[in-house]
Amino acid sequence: MSKKHFTTQEQDQLRRNPYVKNVSAKAITYTDEFKERFIQEHSQGTLPSEIFQEAGFPIDVLGATRIRKASNRWRTAFQEQGSAGLTDGRKHASGRSLTRELSLEEKYARLEAKMKWLEAENEFLKKARSTRKADEKKKIQLSTRQKFKLIQEMLHTYSFQRKVHVLCAIAGVSRSGYYHYCSEDARLHRQKQEQNDQKMKAIILKAYHYRRRNKGARQIKMTLALQYGVIYNLKRIRRIIHKYNIVCTIRKVNPARRMAKATQEHRTCPNTLKRAFKPGIAGKVLLTDITYLTYGTSKRAYLSTIKDAETNEILAYEVSAYLGLNIATETLKQLRKHRHLTPDALIHSDQGFHYTNPKFQKLVKQMGLKQSMSRRGNCWDNAPQESFFGHFKDETNFKTCMTLEEVKQEVKSYMIYYNHYRGQWNLNKLPPARYRQQLEVA
Incomplete structure (x- = not known):
């Protein structure tokens, strides 16, 4: 393209020529008829400038550079493709959508291309290996x-002509x-990358088979770095x-957990509380959790508690030698003796299997309570309950307890002390039970 720009008067002058399709300040588009005329007369020995002048083009307006470049471009296209090279194919290859309605033949060709693409894509996905777990759905x-x-494979396999733009549109990629993918430079780059990947594969296989352990x-x-x-x-x-399918043995998922996920038997609840631990009313926000207690010669018991978040009072607790569902349900049943719970009381816990169990959730609904759960792996969403367990273990001593009954006696003794005698700085220096009474009076 010449650097010479056309003025408005020169554009109007060029538009009046029948051999001009379009003209702008930077470029001019000639008709296919004039290109064929140019090739025919040039093959007979006529100079390019004379051909343009006889066709009514002003030589001084076009310039010698523009005429020379157009001449070289048309001759090269005619030598490589014949008359088809002189046809303006930009209307077929432009990124603009067609304003006219497609013919039946064009619609059929596009539907055929889309169908062939979907068939090829399905075949490719069948070959692709998936290491996803059975209970995970991922596209x-x-x-x-x-x-x-x-x-590229479809263009070689099927007789699709001038369907690159259609296939790229179906696949959602740019032409x-x-x-660029089909260019020689990209092919050489992929070939060089494949060679590098093969070398890296050999090194990785050494670490993969090290000590005959996959x-x-x-x-x-870690093996590559250490060894x-x-x-x-x-x-x-x-x-x-993933590229060379180097796979090690994957531990199987717990069948009970997989079944629970598949049947959606254990359901989690949203984090309705959102750390609003202090509503200003006793008996409205209840926190629950389970911790372990080590006693005697490495024996273990479990403690389940329900705490009033406003007053820090332990409303219910249960000690058990087993970590079954009963420890949570029995603790929940003890709430029935408390009459100060509000009608919209909410019980908040983590996502442990006790609290996602349908039996526990059914009992919560029967007691007229709402249920909330912490976000997964976020202990701060139940921080006051975790804080209580920390103080509880600091202030109790189970090393001298040899039986489960002794553990229960120690827990009972501490709960009485905690609720009725242990003052707390943030509760107006009062024990939890007396602070609740003060709130009720207020």
Whole structure:
């Protein structure tokens, strides 16, 4: 393209020529008829400038550079493609959507291309290996490079002509990216990358088979660093083991947990409380959790408690030698003796299996309580209850207890002391039970 720009008067002058399709300040588009005329007359020995002048073009307006470049471009296209090279194909290859309605033949061709694409994509996904767990639902998606590869295979397999833009639209990729994928530089780059991946594969296999113990990506990374002094990025290792299907044995999921997920038997509840532990009313926010108690010669018991978040009072507790569902349900049943609970009382816990169990949740509804749960792995959502267990273990001594009955006596003694005699700085220096009475009077 020449650097010379056309003025408004020159554009109007060029538009009046029948051999001009369009003209702007920077470029001019000639008709296919004029290109064919130019090739015919030039083959007979006529100079390019004379052909343009005879066709009514002002030579001084076009300029010698523009005429020379157009001449070279048309002659090269005619030598490579014949008359088809002189046809303006930009209307077929532009990124603009067609304003006219497609013909039946064009609609059929596009539907056929889409159907062939879906068939090829399904075949590719059948070959793809998935290491996902059975109870996880995750959609498999093709990478951009895999889509380019499928388009290339389809163009070679099926007789699709001028359907690159249709296939790219179906696959959701750009045509420029596809053409770059097919370029020689990109092919050489992929070939060089494949060679590097093969070398890395050999190194990874050494770590994978080290001591005849198959390993996952993280174990491979640590083995390479410790045994071979090689530092590889974890993502890079994972890419290689996925590419060459280097798989280690994966532990099977607990069948009971998988069944619970599949049947959705154990349901979690939203975090309705959102750490609003102090509503200003006693008996409205209840916190519950379970902790273990070590006594005697490494024996273990379990303690379940329900705490009033406003007054810090322990309303119910249960000690058991087993971590079954009964320890949570029995603790919950003890709340029935408390008459100061509000009608909209809410019980908050973590996502332990006791509290997601249908039996526990059914009992909560029968008692007219609402249920809330902490976010997964977030102990701060039940911080006051965790804080109580910390003080409880600091202020009790179970080393001298040899039987479960002695443990229960020690827990009972502490609960009486905690609720009725142990003052707390944030409760106006009162024990929890007396502070609740003060709130009720107020």
